Amino acid sequence: MEYNPREIEQKWKKWWAENEVYKVSNDSTKPKYYVLDMFPYPSGAGLHVGHPLGYIGSDIYARYKRQQGYNVLHPMGYDAFGLPAEQYAIQTGVHPAKSTATNIGRYREQLDKIGFSFDWSREVQTCDPKYYKWTQWIFLQLFEHWYCNDSNKAHSIKHLTEVFESEGNARVNAATTQEAIFSAAQWVAMSPKEKDDVLMNYRLAYRKTTYVWWCEDLGTVLANDEVKDGVSERGGYPVERKPMLQWSLRITAYADRLLGDLDTVDFSDAMKKMQSNWIGKSQGAQLFFQLDEPNHQSPITNHQLEIFTTRPDTIFGATFMVIAPEHDLVKQITTPEQAKEIADYLAYVNTRSERDRMSETKEVSGAFTGAYALNPFNGEKIPIWIAEYVLKDYGTGAIMAVPADDERDMRFAKKFKLPIVEIIDKSMYPGATIEDKQGKMINSDFLDGMEVMDAIENVLQRIEAMHIGTRKINFRLRDAIYSRQRYWGEPFPIAYDTDGVAHPLPFEELPLELPELDDFKPASGAKSPLARAENWVNFKPGWRRETDTMPGFAGSSWYFLRYMDANNETEFASQKTLNYWQDVDLYVGGTEHAVGHLMYSRFWHKFLYDKGLVPTKEPYKKLMNQGMIQGKSAVMEVRFDSGRILELHVPVSLVDDEWRISLEKFSGIQLTDNRFEQIDPSSHLTVVTDEDGTQHIPLSQRVEKMSKSLHNVVNPDEMVERYGADCFRMYEMFLGPIEQAKPWDTKGISGVSGFLRKLWMLFYEEQTGKYLVNDAEPTKEELKVLHTCIKKVQEDIERFSFNTCVSGFMICVNELRSMNCSKRAILDELVRLIAPFAPFTAEELWHLLGHETTVCEVAYPVFNAAHLVQDSISYPVSINGKKRDLVDLPAGMSVPDLEKAALELDSVKKWLEGQTVKKVVVVPGRMINIVV
């Protein structure tokens, strides 16, 4: 019988499905284990060989745990709302629901081919109303809660209004943007709209006018993590800062817990660092500077300038103040003489896109307002400037500039010829940079002579005693903008009355489903296409629905909980199942979600924890990041007469072994890129003529991200078709460490393919097809080979080193073959050992061994150290680290015995003749070194 993976796979795929082999019960006495993959966005391009890498790794681990006796939850679903489907709808008129369903169908087909042990009865799709009913519900919970900094958890808004009614807001310590203090009487006197406005400053999901990233080309706002390098992450379109009325989530309320609880989870250091950098906690002081008012005529409502600094000790070096161009004070404090200069500067700032601002960070620009602030300690007048380098968003949007101790302030001072006062003597710390907190204070009044760290503490105490400021912790983390002006997302379960007050929809009306539309283009006035569904929007007289939709991260922020109880119609998941499954034991996915999805889902989980709805503080115990599988792309250089050089990607399928493309094939390329059409091979390309007269264009090879647009995609279907799913799975693992980025090379797959065939040949003789399995007693040597493999593989699986597991299998099978070992006792364990990696083949072999059970449920082999014991061990002997020879010594000797025995060997005595032994270094089982 021949090894025919295609036949085997067909057979067992069907059998698994019919017998619901991978269906998981929520009711089990076995210990639970939850293995989760980051669910994919079903794009139109389908899967390429890079996508399944993490899924294969997690599937191996899930199968391994199952064989170890755990009840393993290993689900899969789709992150199905999103921009690409909508962009596609705008271009083609195909409803996003339809194209998404098609894509999901294709994904499912591709995934099924690879033999994953997913429990598909728990599949979730974020665009399914049955699912997003609960996304909307959780949003409403956020809407109905506020964050109390005293108890450090979320409480209901109802509770808050009760406090307001009895005593006002003075004593409420909340995560809030509410500034005005009001009494109970004032609260009661407020109109519903005024109350709504106040409460919006407390709600965890709130609506407010904020500066947001607006992307004109996408017609929507974007969250911070959706903007990269000053352009949109999706599509790479320019973005601009714009004030808009938007829903946001108060993730900043949880900043400290999101940071602190990183200590309790098993993420890589790099991942934790990325998150803590994103949260960006910094300790310092909030400080008020009085404005020097006599200087100008226009009335100032606010008599002080509030700044944030981490270095209050440097206050005597503050020779100017800088506020952000968008700062509220700019208008009020600008003097008539400076008005034109400021207006010009603001106009200039307006013309600059975010990308401009980022690309020229070394360029200094700014303008003087004409106003002055007063140093609270010595009353010195300090000029107030505006400049781009101070951001409206961070801290208070204003700083005291200390050129002597801050590089940016220094550049600014030099450019605008502002004074620089040295305040820290760093002469005793030769290596210290300008910003190190080292040195002795000088020119600083009462701080003179102090060490920097002491000076910070000293000045903080004075600031607090004088009531001119407080200690303050600032976070870089911003609240998450939660509105998108798009169609293909969850509608907000919110309606506005005639006053514009936001009301949550009653629970019975959930889910609020998307209205049907034919036209998916954004509506005029930066509105979502939903605004055009008038009957839906004005669903009853005097009411209007919210027309924005929720962002992509909404549905993905809690999907791992839904898998636990995916078909529950009365709760997002029952308390019973939540208590059984608890949390995700192993989460596998890419690093690209470090600051987006992972932060949001941790935040939602913590909120649900506060509400007592989930049993754990963190959703994911352990995180494993799979690396990218890169493609090899072929790049040709196009030279234009102007001297411009353009690099174009050529489909790798057209490239020959020597990385060139024949002119003939090149002219046959479909010109999808309009830049292609202007290219004349004879003048714009390097064309090489061979001896036989054929012409080629030489190409350069580049390893980069696998992507349709780079024409370097390798399709997993072809690999499975040709070599079988098991071979594909094992080869993906064999490529290298799962966490590393590595290039795909189809050539190498033949090695793994050969291995599986050799494994098969332990059961059947190749030529005759004779069944070889026999019941003879295994020899010591055979058991040693097997158990060496068991030990290695088990250790390697535990540390996710799947590539070395595959090597282990290869060595084992090669050795068994060379021993002609087809003994049942050996093969029985080998098949179970290999099952997580090659489930189809293992299943077939398991039945060939005469078993009726399915291999994915039988126990994983247990390593028995007794089989590794040897009679004697060959030790390499070195003298002074210089290798001499191998000597055989009995196994099981203690270190002192080994030392003695080594010195008594004849060969060793000969080498040592006439020399005195200083020391003998013995590593049992490894080596012996004699120092003379």
Added chain:
RNA sequence: GCCGAAGUGGCGGAAUGGUAGACGCGCUGGAUUCAAAAUCCAGUAUAGGCAACUAUGUGUGGGUUCGAGUCCCACCUUCGGUACCA
């Protein structure tokens, strides 16, 4: 700039401080074949040598150690994240 990860054959990559290059690809030679594919066997870090063998070798320069790819210090390069964050 800051933070993080990584530098080992022609390639992907192995190696609890203990014989560097496992395993696989590729390549070379041989067997089989009319021939090819497939398969099997042998070889394959570099330099020298017919060979046994010798010397040198894990980005660079130092250090610790009987012994360093692995640990420490300084530097170089590549990749990823992040950025006027006060």
